Amino acid sequence: MSPEELKKLGKLREMIFQLALGNFAYRFYLADMEDEIENTGLLMNLLAEELSEFFIYPGVFGEKNLADPYVFMADSDFIITGINSRFEDLVQYSEPNITGRSLKDFLNVESNTEIRERLKLNFKDKDTFSPIKLLISILSKDGNITKCWGYCHFLKQGGKVYFLFRGLPIGKRNHKDKIVETSNTNDKSQILALQYQADILRIRKVHQYILNNLHQTLPPLKIIAKQFNLNEFKLKKGFKAVYQTTVFKFHLNQRLEMTLLMIRDTPMPLKMVSKTYGFKDYTHFSKTFKKKFGKTPKDFKKSW
Amino acid sequence: MDYIKNTYAEIYIEDGILYFKYLPFENFDIEAAKKIVSQRLKLQKEVPFPVLCDIRQLTLPDIKARRYLAVEGSMLAKAVAYWTDPIGKEYLSQFFISVNQPPIPTAVFTAKDDAVEYLKAFIE
Numbered sequence: 001m002s003p004e005e006l007k008k009l010g011k012l013r014e015m016i017f018q019l020a021l022g023n024f025a026y027r028f029y030l031a032d033m034e035d036e037i038e039n040t041g042l043l044m045n046l047l048a049e050e051l052s053e054f055f056i057y058p059g060v061f062g063e064k065n066l067a068d069p070y071v072f073m074a075d076s077d078f079i080i081t082g083i084n085s086r087f088e089d090l091v092q093y094s095e096p097n098i099t100g101r102s103l104k105d106f107l108n109v110e111s112n113t114e115i116r117e118r119l120k121l122n123f124k125d126k127d128t129f130s131p132i133k134l135l136i137s138i139l140s141k142d143g144n145i146t147k148c149w150g151y152c153h154f155l156k157q158g159g160k161v162y163f164l165f166r167g168l169p170i171g172k173r174n175h176k177d178k179i180v181e182t183s184n185t186n187d188k189s190q191i192l193a194l195q196y197q198a199d200i201l202r203i204r205k206v207h208q209y210i211l212n213n214l215h216q217t218l219p220p221l222k223i224i225a226k227q228f229n230l231n232e233f234k235l236k237k238g239f240k241a242v243y244q245t246t247v248f249k250f251h252l253n254q255r256l257e258m259t260l261l262m263i264r265d266t267p268m269p270l271k272m273v274s275k276t277y278g279f280k281d282y283t284h285f286s287k288t289f290k291k292k293f294g295k296t297p298k299d300f301k302k303s304w
Numbered sequence: 305m306d307y308i309k310n311t312y313a314e315i316y317i318e319d320g321i322l323y324f325k326y327l328p329f330e331n332f333d334i335e336a337a338k339k340i341v342s343q344r345l346k347l348q349k350e351v352p353f354p355v356l357c358d359i360r361q362l363t364l365p366d367i368k369a370r371r372y373l374a375v376e377g378s379m380l381a382k383a384v385a386y387w388t389d390p391i392g393k394e395y396l397s398q399f400f401i402s403v404n405q406p407p408i409p410t411a412v413f414t415a416k417d418d419a420v421e422y423l424k425a426f427i428e
Contacts (some may be wrong), residue, residue, distance in 0.1 A: 258379060261376065262350070
């Protein structure tokens with residue numbers, strides 16, 4: 001194997017390590033699509049894209065929502081140049097008392113040392129734009145420490161460089177919206193994690209099932225859930241968590257989007273369009289179409 | 305008119321098969337995917353065809369474009385045969401099919417004749 005190929009294989013291994021670390025934003029650099037190793041690198045890039053969509057933290061099934069991220073930006077001297085309101089709430093200072101200060105004022109000592117070393121090391125090559133995954137401990141005014149994990153991005157603007165960190169607290173929120181540390185991994189949590197993974201897989205199958213049935217109405221949720229070995233609650237909650245919509249809204253929306261294309265781009269009669277995409281009658285189709293697009297199918301066709 | 309050529313593709317219908325040849329272009333995002341599907345539907349009127357998709361010069365579509373092509377890209381297509389170079393885009397198309405599972409029969413070929421043969425079964 002040539003030195004060049006060995007180098008590429010090394011980069012491929014690095015990609016695997018990064019994925020194993022949960023860094024789904026990492027990408028393998030592609031120069032020559034005809035090269036076998038690079039072709040595998042391309043597949044790894046696609047895998048990373050898919051995984052980043054697939055990865056859902058288990059709490060979404062039981063908790064109300066995923067917490068908003070804490071975001072801050074620092075310049076190359078680690079002076080904070082920008083924050084979001086969540087970060088402001090977390091550190092308990094007002095925005096003018098945060099920006100312009102050193103990042104070390106808001107991190108514990110270990111985290112401060114680690115973050116500086118890792119950022120310098122990872123972004124020493126100024127052409128590196130793959131974000132890195134960081135675990136940091138944020139220090140608030142009252143001395144509390146919140147552990148967060150997230151991605152740090154490297155940005156350039158007008159000859160200056162910046163670090164943008166976007167992170168989420170480790171743990172889950174209790175009903176009073178406080179951060180609760182998760183206990184160490186044990187057998188029970190491992191089983192639960194596997195269960196969540198299996199549920200997500202089933203929910204993705206339901207998604208595919210809907211896409212394969214855009215020409216007809218769907219059976220009741222209870223029946224769909226049974227067909228995919230889920231209970232109705234899990235299907236409802238899980239589908240919403242993964243796809244940010246409900247089963248029936250997704251089915252309806254997808255069909256309406258396709259009818260729009262058929263009306264706009266083909267001469268197919270409107271009643272036939274309605275029938276092709278499984279609407280029970282034309283009146284129902286016309287009403288739902290108008291609700292979504294602001295015009296009846298007839299008016300839309302005329303205006304196009 | 306049974307022929308279209310634009311920035312994205314060259315499309316024509318011949319002997320009951322729709323030939324769709326991707327041309328190289330930058331930024332294959334969802335907007336490009338929407339235009340591509342729209343152009344094909346216009347050419348087809350409302351008639352479904354088996355589609356031979358020549359992806360030898362394909363620009364890599366991003367994840368949103370891939371999702372769109374898997375669903376909306378299957379509209380008025382009876383079946384799709386991807387024609388690709390042995391190494392180049394073969395893995396890419398196999399990845400696309402196994403992950404996005406298009407709702408119509410789909411297969412990958414490295415020889416044009418094999419692709420045409422596969423599609424013949426879908427000509428009415």
